[in-house]
Amino acid sequence: MLKILYLYSSREGQTKKIINTIAEQVSEHEYEIIDLHKVETLDFSIYDKVLIGASIRYGHLNKKLYQFIERYQSQLEEANSAFFCVNLTARKEAEGKDTPEGSIYIKTFLKKSPWQPELIGVFAGALYYPRYGWFDKMMIRLIMTLTKGETDTTKEIEYTNWDKVKLFANRFKEM
Known part of the structure; x- marks a missing residue:
């Protein structure tokens, strides 16, 4: 084995x-x-x-x-x-x-x-906005805005x- x-x-x-x-x-x-x-x-x-x-x-x-x-x-x-x-x-x-x-x-x-x-x-x-601290949430949201992704910080999305x-x-x- x-x-x-x-x-x-x-x-x-x-x-x-x-x-x-x-x-x-x-x-x-x-x-x-x-x-x-x-x-x-x-x-x-x-x-x-x-x-x-x-x-x-x-x-x-x-x-x-x-x-x-x-x-x-x-x-x-x-x-x-x-x-x-x-x-x-x-x-x-x-x-x-x-x-x-x-x-x-x-x-x-x-x-x-x-x-x-x-x-x-x-x-x-996966995008786990509710689990992130404030700074990470805002940074990831900015990155997702720039890459035309999900920006609703209440969502969790598994891609x-x-x-x-x-x-x-x-x-x-x-x-």
């Missing part, structure tokens, strides 16, 4: 929710789900596959993700590994913003990261395309 490591870097929990969905889809294998921000040491040799999911906030992946990649670069390169990014821009599927080729965030990630994953996914996240997540899970399973 394969053993899979799922790592996530999440701010409001949507990336973790996506990781959990993928783990359920690939449930015939043993797995661990770990918050990347809480990793102290990690032995990649006990895992057959590794998947990292990370969210964008204010146009950037968390710097701890890049620190993790630098620390574990050689193990990630040796592992059967994949990556996905979660962001609100990916809600624009008609414009291809939900693909590695059409995502500016993936292009930036691949330039900044010494690790170049075999498989990459891009998923739309994640779960069919697309399941397709990615199948691709990850077949790696």
